[in-house]
Amino acid sequence: xxxxxxxxxxxxxxxxxxxxxxxxxxxxxxxxxxxxxxxxxxxxxxxxxxxxxxxxxxxxxxxxxxxxxxxxxxxxxxxxxxxxxxxxxxxxxxxxxxxxxxxxxxxxxxxxxxxxxxxxxxxxxxxxxxxxxxxxxxxxxxxxxxxxxxxxxxxxxxxxxxxxxxxxxxxxxxxxxxxxxxxxxxxxxxxxxxxxxxxxxxxxxxxxxxxxxxxxxxxxxxxxxxxxxxxxxxxxxxxxxxxxxxxxxxxxxxxxxxxxxxxxxxxxxxxxxxxxxxxxxxxxxxxxxxxxxxxxxxxxxxxx
Numbered sequence: 001x002x003x004x005x006x007x008x009x010x011x012x013x014x015x016x017x018x019x020x021x022x023x024x025x026x027x028x029x030x031x032x033x034x035x036x037x038x039x040x041x042x043x044x045x046x047x048x049x050x051x052x053x054x055x056x057x058x059x060x061x062x063x064x065x066x067x068x069x070x071x072x073x074x075x076x077x078x079x080x081x082x083x084x085x086x087x088x089x090x091x092x093x094x095x096x097x098x099x100x101x102x103x104x105x106x107x108x109x110x111x112x113x114x115x116x117x118x119x120x121x122x123x124x125x126x127x128x129x130x131x132x133x134x135x136x137x138x139x140x141x142x143x144x145x146x147x148x149x150x151x152x153x154x155x156x157x158x159x160x161x162x163x164x165x166x167x168x169x170x171x172x173x174x175x176x177x178x179x180x181x182x183x184x185x186x187x188x189x190x191x192x193x194x195x196x197x198x199x200x201x202x203x204x205x206x207x208x209x210x211x212x213x214x215x216x217x218x219x220x221x222x223x224x225x226x227x228x229x230x231x232x233x234x235x236x237x238x239x240x241x242x243x244x245x246x247x248x249x250x251x252x253x254x255x256x257x258x259x260x261x262x263x264x265x266x267x268x269x270x271x272x273x274x275x276x277x278x279x280x281x282x283x284x285x286x287x288x289x290x291x292x293x294x295x296x297x298x299x300x301x302x303x304x
Contacts, residue, residue, distance in 0.1 A: 036115040039106055043115060044068070044095040048075040048085040055082035056126055056147065056302070059116055062087075063131025063155070063285075064227075067094030069213045070130065073291030074298070081299055083126075088112060090136065092226030094217045099229045107235055109139045122146055126302065130287050131155050131259070135237055138268075141249075142241040150250040150298055151275075152287050153260050154268055156237040168228050178224025186215035200283040201256065242271045249275040250301040252294065259284035276301055 036043040046068055058078060060071040068087030075085035089096040090108050099105065116125050122144040129137025134154020141149045168174050185191055189211040196214075197206035217223070249272055253265055269277065278297050282290050 036111070036118070038111060038114055040103055041091060041097045041106060041111060043091065043097070043111055044089040045115070046075075046087040048079040048087070050082045050084045051080050052082060054084050057084040057086065057120065057124065058126040058128055058150075059112065060085060060087045061112065061127065061129040061133030061136050062090065062093065063133050063153075065093070065218065066130075066214065066285075067217050069094070070285070070288055071128075074128075074287060074295050077291060077295035078298065081295075083302075088115070089217070090133070090230075092223060092230045095220075098220065098222035098226035100222065100225065101229070103229075105229075105233055107233075108230070109136055109143070109235055112136065113140060113144055126150065128152070128298075129154060131284065132157070135234075138237060138242055139235050141245050141247050142238055146247045148248045148250070148302060149245075150252075150301070151268075151272075152252045152294060153254050153257055153284055154251075155260055156239075156264055156267060157234050158236050159231045159234050174228075175222070175225035178228075179221055182224055183219050186211075186219050189215075196285075199258070199285055200289055202283070202289055205289050239267065239271045242268075243273075246274075248301075248304075250278070250298065251275040252278045252280060252297065254280055254282045254284060254286040256282055257284045257286075 030049050032047050034045055034047070036045060060068065060075065062068055062070045067089045071085070071087045075087055079085050091097050091099055091111065097103075113122060116122055122140075123146065125146055126148040127137045127140055127146055128150040129135070130152045132155055134151045135157040137149060137151060138154060139157070140146070192211035192215050193206045193209050196209045196211075197203055200206060251269065251272055253260075253269075269275075280286060280290065280293055280297070282293075287294055
């Protein structure tokens with residue numbers, strides 16, 4: 001090989017390496033955080049954009065105590081496969097607004113839908129929900145046309161109008177006490193990891209768990225009272241309306257789930273007879289512990 005050819009080969013190699021580095025940096029910078037503002041609410045979200053031409057867009061809705069970060073693993077895979085991924089924090093969770101007794105309340109379903117519609121019609125959205133977020137997702141599907149619905153260990157919601165929860169949520173002493181308990185308990189990584197182990201049964205996963213992802217948002221003042229208010233005002237699951245939806249639906253249950261009762265599994269499954277039903281090994285937070293399997297199932301479902 002001549003000196004000129006060697007020089008060209010070296011330059012081409014450098015260009016390729018620099019190009020790969022640039023693509024990597026650009027992709028990382030493209031992950032953005034923002035806030036959707038409506039009324040008194042600031043709703044935090046993260047966007048993980050599709051690699052290349054987008055095949056669709058997915059709104060990911062988290063479960064109780066968690067935030068949009070619970071979907072990080074799945075979003076990474078789904079975005080690499082061509083889906084724009086939106087990870088939202090519901091009110092009172094993550095870095096979104098904490099509701100108080102003085103807040104002019106807007107239903108969380110309405111907030112999610114209104115945010116979606118600032119980007120595209122609901123019929124162009126895939127909505128994915130886990131646990132409590134599955135209940136919110138089912139409520140959204142009952143009232144809106146969606147491209148698809150994906151439910152992972154979804155929970156039904158039947159707390160709206162509960163006077164006991166409402167009275168606790170508006171009690172100043174209870175609010176301060178709950179904030180104090182959150183700060184005391186969650187300030188210990190060991191306690192957080194122990195709770196993760198109790199939920200997952202996976203010691204290795206619990207040991208390596210980033211406790212700050214769960215703990216930091218929960219220590220924001222007003223979180224405890226906000227959660228009670230959210231429960232007291234939550235839109236109940238309308239099983240009759242759910243049975244009438246014609247949105248293509250994926251329903252995934254975890255065999256080792258120790259949070260969702262067998263009664264809820266039976267109730268939701270019966271209400272969605274046309275859903276594609278999948279059972280996977282794992283715990284209630286299988287979306288975190290095994291995102292690869294759930295992403296594979298989701299991609300196969302969405303390709304049909």
